[in-house]
Amino acid sequence: TICYLGLHALQHRGQESAGIAASDGKRIRLFRNMGLVRDIFNEEALGQLPGELAIGHVRYSTYGTSTLENAQPFVIRYSKGFFAIAHNGNLTNAHIIRHQLVRDGAIFQTGMDTEVIAHLFARSKQVSVINRVVEALSQVKGAYSLVMLVNGALIAARDPWGFRPLVLGKLKKAYVIASETTAFDLMEAEYIREIEPGETLLITEDGLSSFRPFKQSEEGRCIFEFIYFSRPDSVVFGANVYEVRKRLGHQLAIEHPTEADLVTPVPDSGLPAAIGYSEKSGIPFEMGLIRSHYVGRTFIEPTDQIRHFGVKLKLNPVRKVLRGKRVILIDDSIVRGTTMRKIVKMIRDAGAREVHVRISSPPIISPCFFGIDTPTRKELIASHSTVEEINRFLTSDTLKYLSVEGLLNAAGNADGCCTGCFTGHYPVETPYDLDSYQMKLFDQVIIERRGHS
């Protein structure tokens, strides 16, 4: 149940599928399905997951196709018992290791990079569980924040660069691990500290032991967690996300002062930055766009005709507020630009005199290879268009982005962050044209298994 609450608080990190694996010390039971946490787990499902240890996972696919096969946690039986693993991040050498393992006769069940770790663990000749885990992790590269369940032990591990967050908390006498502190809030657990880059934790009945088998080579913390991905109420990499976002709004007001009648956010992603912008600039804050509560991030409408209405189903302008006004429209980022273009049009149609788009991050010019589901470079509008071209595409009056320096200053974490998506420079070597390569390697396996209808 506690695990359920935690997953619920992290629902924003993945809406494709969710799962929980629970151990009573002897057996592991797994329950997982496609869909949202609230739809997957009912009283019956939770009742079938007894035991004192559990790991959970919500997934959106950055690797492998979106099927039940690829839902996590992933559970196997190895020579000494059971091994369950849940993974946040992306490995950059999974395809090479997988290729070698298959050549040696290994049979893969899924298209996930995570399964590579399970095979390495199963094949390890090490005796102790912790040594098996370390041996397996020593062979993989890239981003991983992992929780594992091995017989009666819970293990957590974070890659040496620390791409994705992972935090340690305490609930009464038990330790809990989560991607974001918001999970602890819901569980009523106490936040202790970040699990450090390169650290591996072993949690057993005897308590917690920390291992640092890998050199912390360089800091790779994902700055996009601050900008968009984490919940505003979380503490990530040691800072409160809402405050960081408000500071990004302050910085945006400083870098790009604008004459206007009101500041309005794209709800809810631009809300904290808009409050910050309004505060710093003194221009009144208004909710010029209303968001429907009945549409989620991944909402899919039944017909093409209706999908076309996508943004309109989600957002609606308050005409009376916007009519005749000079509007500063704030959002956290622009990916393809198509949604923002529709929003600008919506605001103009509602009668706004001017629309000034202000983005609280720099232009995204390069894909993420470490766990954020950015599209291919070609689809990133800023990878091939200048700011002025984007402004014309959006049909806005002006468009301004935050600078990389402003971003790092406002984030207050300047040294240890990966800004690869804004600069094209990554802390770890990335495979050439990773996306298309993956496609060739794994996407041929189409296995369909259906449950009872």
Add this chain to the structure above:
Amino acid sequence: TICYLGLHALQHRGQESAGIAASDGKRIRLFRNMGLVRDIFNEEALGQLPGELAIGHVRYSTYGTSTLENAQPFVIRYSKGFFAIAHNGNLTNAHIIRHQLVRDGAIFQTGMDTEVIAHLFARSKQVSVINRVVEALSQVKGAYSLVMLVNGALIAARDPWGFRPLVLGKLKKAYVIASETTAFDLMEAEYIREIEPGETLLITEDGLSSFRPFKQSEEGRCIFEFIYFSRPDSVVFGANVYEVRKRLGHQLAIEHPTEADLVTPVPDSGLPAAIGYSEKSGIPFEMGLIRSHYVGRTFIEPTDQIRHFGVKLKLNPVRKVLRGKRVILIDDSIVRGTTMRKIVKMIRDAGAREVHVRISSPPIISPCFFGIDTPTRKELIASHSTVEEINRFLTSDTLKYLSVEGLLNAAGNADGCCTGCFTGHYPVETPYDLDSYQMKLFDQVIIERRGHS
């Protein structure tokens, strides 16, 4: 499809069930189910609803139990063809008429007051459709905003007091009817005017005719539509809801000035009033509570243990923002007080120094008999507690409500509104102890029909 979009925009008015009835001039096809609009209608379902005329409905039950039987629209075959009806509001004499009809051998299929109108229509000896409708409506009392489909005609009607909103729009050459203008925004239809209290509209291929068979006895427009029920982007009773709510915030700041460090809303219901309060008072606006997007208004969690977490699943405090601060917490209303009590505790636990609750409406002391799903009088905390007692119950430092006069002034619609829930004075005589009487009359019929699992 247009009808689908309209229902989507009105989803907030009812999440229990939804339905669409469509006519191709000869037949009426009905598709309805329990649940949300987006879950009920898929491409296949909409494909089965061809025709040029359609009416839709979303329902939350104020009358009759919550079963598929009671989903609307309600369709019958009468002697000259088909009659479909969708109803917003509550009749106050339905039980009396139903009793008479059953005694005469009428067979009722549902527990809804709406079915009474269908029987009166079917039994009418009038020849013309409009006369049949008028004869049926002349016998019922209470709140009704109706849309009906009779063979090839669309009919809309609003009760003489005008309790619930009903608006007329135009989409290309076709007329459209909806509860709120937000439906028109999504359809890209143009708003024309309110349908007036006591007015009946007949829309056929030949155009629109207006009938005013009933005297507009007195204005009964529901002020709660402004406070809570309508979407902020709608125009209701001629005014924009967001603006009214901001003005309520202004008025609240005038009536109850408070020394504090920040103003924060209960999202999203208190948002416009909080912006208004901040604007008028000059105290900074902050989002001290974050709302999860994965929980709807009617969200039901799988286990009791989890239901206990209700508010926590939905809202989480931003500790860093609240710690050590004097907080003005704004919401639109208090019904039972239990939710607000949890929110106050949540803000204190996050470290706030003081919590001042400000409500942008007066205390609710009496139930609604005209279509708002208020609980029984006993459950309304303000019906039996003073403001000071409620303040103690909430554990807030201070609690202040808006005055009835302030409300009416800010709403700018002072003469023509029903404020029965705040005053106990209703524009129409209400049946003594209506709720329990209904129970006796209809609740014995338990018919279960199950679809394929």
Add this chain to the structure above:
Amino acid sequence: TICYLGLHALQHRGQESAGIAASDGKRIRLFRNMGLVRDIFNEEALGQLPGELAIGHVRYSTYGTSTLENAQPFVIRYSKGFFAIAHNGNLTNAHIIRHQLVRDGAIFQTGMDTEVIAHLFARSKQVSVINRVVEALSQVKGAYSLVMLVNGALIAARDPWGFRPLVLGKLKKAYVIASETTAFDLMEAEYIREIEPGETLLITEDGLSSFRPFKQSEEGRCIFEFIYFSRPDSVVFGANVYEVRKRLGHQLAIEHPTEADLVTPVPDSGLPAAIGYSEKSGIPFEMGLIRSHYVGRTFIEPTDQIRHFGVKLKLNPVRKVLRGKRVILIDDSIVRGTTMRKIVKMIRDAGAREVHVRISSPPIISPCFFGIDTPTRKELIASHSTVEEINRFLTSDTLKYLSVEGLLNAAGNADGCCTGCFTGHYPVETPYDLDSYQMKLFDQVIIERRGHS
């Protein structure tokens, strides 16, 4: 539960839908669905149907379309409580009465003739339940074997001609009613007697009372119950069905002696007659065709291509038995002739030298208006073809039918049977071209209600 067992034993009488209505003396609960008894009722469903009185129904549609709306029992609330009804048979004047009722403002929920009886019952001004039932039944014509549940009483009624069977049994101290005695066998109830044509039974806590309000005008017992419809282990109209069918085989051997090597039935419909034919003729009995147990009567295969294999999915020849042999193939009746044609081809393809088709009933030349689902006259091959033409169509060497006289003699019930389907003479006046008339009247109402998917 007892009711469940009874329905199970009568599954062969209808596979479209099934339902049970149960009364605890105060309320009636109804559970019904499309499909087979075993698929509809699970432990949970039966648990929701407590109470000491219950009626059940299995349906195949002879009237009204095949939807959940039209599943029985049909339950209404009338002025003094609840009324549930389950109906076997067809009324011949339902459309006329329905027309009148609708003109008077009655609202029909379904397309079933059965609902007419419910309306007549609800509108009756009689005080006692039994008088209401009698008044309602006095207005309808045609075939009805009914069970009704009114508040705490169980009522059974059979039309004056006795078209469809209805039997009374006793289980410990309780009376039970069923279409066939095979239901009693499963319930372990004792068979008492037929309910007589024109008889109405009232069963209450005080015991059983018999009423005979209607003159037994003429005997109309359906001879097709013997030939095909009833189970061989049932006692129908006082005779054992298996024995009657064997005697039909005897009679067939007497009327049409044939030189051949073996007698083989179309399983399972021709089995008893084939045993009888073999016994009387001395020609060896063999199972030359094997029936798959995984195909029911109403089996629907997924693709057209596979539907084409219909008979082959159900029956397969035993080549070794048939090769080089002169085969007498026995079945109970021929409707369209298309299935028999495929079977004859199958037997020839398996190597049979000669195929002699022998049918243990006369040619069907006219449709049934009283509850057997025969197709329209045009589709009945014997309505427009001579026996010799049918023989050519079937590609059999010879084809012989039993005579009407032989049938009546073998059935031993010669006076009191309806043989309308063989002779075109019916004991009750039938509406001209009933089928198409019905279509015009009711089939426009297409109401779709879907359960949760």
Add this chain to the structure above:
Amino acid sequence: TICYLGLHALQHRGQESAGIAASDGKRIRLFRNMGLVRDIFNEEALGQLPGELAIGHVRYSTYGTSTLENAQPFVIRYSKGFFAIAHNGNLTNAHIIRHQLVRDGAIFQTGMDTEVIAHLFARSKQVSVINRVVEALSQVKGAYSLVMLVNGALIAARDPWGFRPLVLGKLKKAYVIASETTAFDLMEAEYIREIEPGETLLITEDGLSSFRPFKQSEEGRCIFEFIYFSRPDSVVFGANVYEVRKRLGHQLAIEHPTEADLVTPVPDSGLPAAIGYSEKSGIPFEMGLIRSHYVGRTFIEPTDQIRHFGVKLKLNPVRKVLRGKRVILIDDSIVRGTTMRKIVKMIRDAGAREVHVRISSPPIISPCFFGIDTPTRKELIASHSTVEEINRFLTSDTLKYLSVEGLLNAAGNADGCCTGCFTGHYPVETPYDLDSYQMKLFDQVIIERRGHS
């Protein structure tokens, strides 16, 4: 589609789950589920399985638990492409090989012995597909009739003892493989020959090649296929099953002549033997028991109370036929004796004067380790009771079994059959207490995956 038809014809061999894997030369698509063939595959499912090669499987579990995981075919990706396998039979050394593979780091997905073959195939260092298959099969012992799909080739293999049947057919220009010839009848394919014990067939675009890598050590054909398992219309091990069963009836009449009034089978399993017994003895054949078509072999009723009625739901006596008679009751075998005891009681309750049970096979004293789902030795009534004791248990007047010699003579296949279940002597060494050992090894893995509800 052809594959669908074939599975349908073999439905009697397994009702737990079914699946089809289809290859278009490049990819393999798998569709499988729990339940019956007709319920699993609809038009949509078959449409998703294009390609020219397909293998299918129906399963009842003799090994591993009954879950979707364990449904076949089983598909993997190995270093050179895809490998799909469907298996009939049981390996006797699977647990030993699996243990070794897991120790070496192999990850097993299922509890099936079949997966062992897939791992051996994936790990083989052989280059050609056929050599990989042969190397894998050379390491396993026990019963296997296999079909495999490897890239564009279809491979079939039968173990050296030939325990389970496997036949080769031709459909137009394509080769087809099936367990029984009845599958060919439905496909309209021509039967060519048995695949011989120890033979491996490779079918590619270039045609068919036969390999005989394994010595045909000794004949182990399962005589139980004749007695019970195969369909009567199949040709198995070169003989027609219906004819063999009739000859068993002849032999039974010769070994155990009995004075009686009628011979009646337990339908449908005892039908051919009863016809044979009647023919040889001259005692009339009657259908004294009627079988319901709405209950399958694996039928599960909703409540315990109803499960108790098991046999009664399936069979019902024809009282009129049995009353006062001396009855010879024929069945093919007795396993636990509990069902037969209920049938004997049912016949006595219907009024029979004497009940003489005659079984067309010898007493089953030992379990099957080669693919028939017999219970543990303890549950086999004949393993611990004499014939006289069983007779008393059944409450029959007399009980007689066929002798082993009579069985072999009548089967006409005396030399090459495994009669281990009747004699305890098996052609292959069997593991000590196999059943319980398996439990220890594999049953701890409880992985639950649920499809969408």
